[in-house]
Amino acid sequence: MNIVVLGPGAIGSLWAHSLHCAGHSVSLWSRSDGHTHTIQVDDGRAIVLANHDTPALEQADLLLVTVKAPQVTQAIQPLLKHLHSECIVLLMHNGMGTAEPTSKILTGNPLVLATTTHGVYRQSDSLILHTGLGTTQLGGYNAKGKQCQFLEDVLHHALPNVSWNPNIQEALWHKLAINCAINPMTAIHQITNGELNSNNYSKELDRVINEVSQVMNAEGITTSLATLKETVYKVINATAKNHSSMQQDIFYHRTSEIDFITGYLLERAKAHNIAAPSNAALYEQIKRIEQSWKSS
Ligand SMILES: NC(=O)c1ccc[n+]([C@@H]2O[C@H](COP(=O)([O-])OP(=O)(O)OC[C@H]3O[C@@H](n4cnc5c(N)ncnc54)[C@H](OP(=O)(O)O)[C@@H]3O)[C@@H](O)[C@H]2O)c1
Incomplete structure (x- = not known):
């Protein structure tokens, strides 16, 4: 070709x-x-x-x-x-x-x-x-x-x-779920994927995954909170030593993909009238970090 x-x-x-x-x-x-x-x-x-x-x-x-x-x-x-x-x-x-x-x-x-x-x-x-x-x-x-x-x-x-x-949309949603869970938190705290295993992050991670699973279900994607949590932790363990792309983007002061990851999730949550405060807080934090480079 x-x-x-x-x-x-x-x-x-x-x-x-x-x-x-x-x-x-x-x-x-x-x-x-x-x-x-x-x-x-x-x-x-x-x-x-x-x-x-x-x-x-x-x-x-x-x-x-x-x-x-x-x-x-x-x-x-x-x-x-x-x-x-x-x-x-x-x-x-x-x-x-x-x-x-x-x-x-x-x-x-x-x-x-x-x-x-x-x-x-x-x-x-x-x-x-x-x-x-x-x-x-x-x-x-x-x-x-x-x-x-x-x-x-x-x-x-x-x-x-x-x-x-x-059903590529379903595959994209599953990847989006993993990215929503891992990317913003590793970027905000500047940690490796594996460090998300610490107790310090587990409650926030659970809330993020819970909101994502509700939006996915509303979008007609079959998944359960338990399955999604299992998948996210599998990826965290399999890539424990890696830095997520958003962690790297924030580290090097490059505009991240937050609008197309958590931002997309929030857009769909709004369309379905689903509250997603934990994801919204992560979105705002990444936006604030990106904004701070522009004003400094
Ligand atoms: N890397 C991975 O392991 C990996 C794994 C899975 C998925 N992904 C995803 O794959 C995508 C690409 O990631 P990546 O790691 O390959 O990023 P990357 O190394 O930054 O590659 C993106 C490329 O696009 C170029 N580009 C930007 N604007 C352009 C334009 N207007 N015209 C032509 N080229 C342009 C960039 O050029 P400059 O260098 O000049 O900016 C850069 O070479 C991302 O969505 C990422 O999340 C990456």
Whole structure:
């Protein structure tokens, strides 16, 4: 396939590298406008891919969007005039709430959503470390996107395991629940995921998960408080030494994905008239921290 990866950071570089090695014609669209970009994964062979190659964009069968949630629509916007209407647009990021605005700016393109649990650390512009093998789920957002199940094989061949989920919203909600529980608290307290196991945080964590499970049920996602708690603590233990992406964003004074994680949850809670004070408090705290950089 002709593939353009928009936003070759940690996750985008991993996919660009894997898809290139699987034999696809891959080019990049990064924020900087250099004509080429080098990617090395761990101590493997470095590859050089074209960057900002407009003819490649015009011929793209797949636009893989791996910018963070707050950048999705603004990153896609300038590319629209070059995309043909059958080019599949695949959004792969944490958080929810970007699919609807993206579908509005596209001109009938198939839209597919994905969530991945791979762990990738960007050591430098060209070197990424694949720190955790994960799995990826994808599924269609609009009618044309729902016909793109063949992507499962394409992506699985490049970077297994990949599965097609006809109910991708459910998978995204489960990832959102984990992110709502782990990300804001680790960011506010600047702690590792594993430190959430301390008694100091257990009551707050329980309240957060309880609110998330109520909203999920109202959204028609089948889950129970007990199942959700078990999943969250499993992730906390499996990633005990890791720093969450929001912890890193706050540490480095980068705008976090809070609006698309807890912010999205609060939006849906409001729509269902569900009180979510614990999540609201975490949201406000992250916003206050981000605001403090602007005023200092
Ligand atoms: N890393 C992981 O292990 C991991 C795992 C699962 C899910 N995720 C999720 O995957 C998403 C991407 O994360 P990441 O870790 O790969 O972040 P990242 O390393 O910051 O990558 C994002 C990339 O998008 C680029 N970008 C931003 N705006 C752009 C624009 N307008 N045009 C072109 N490129 C643009 C950034 O460029 P600059 O460098 O110039 O800002 C950066 O290279 C996030 O939602 C994250 O939560 C990450």
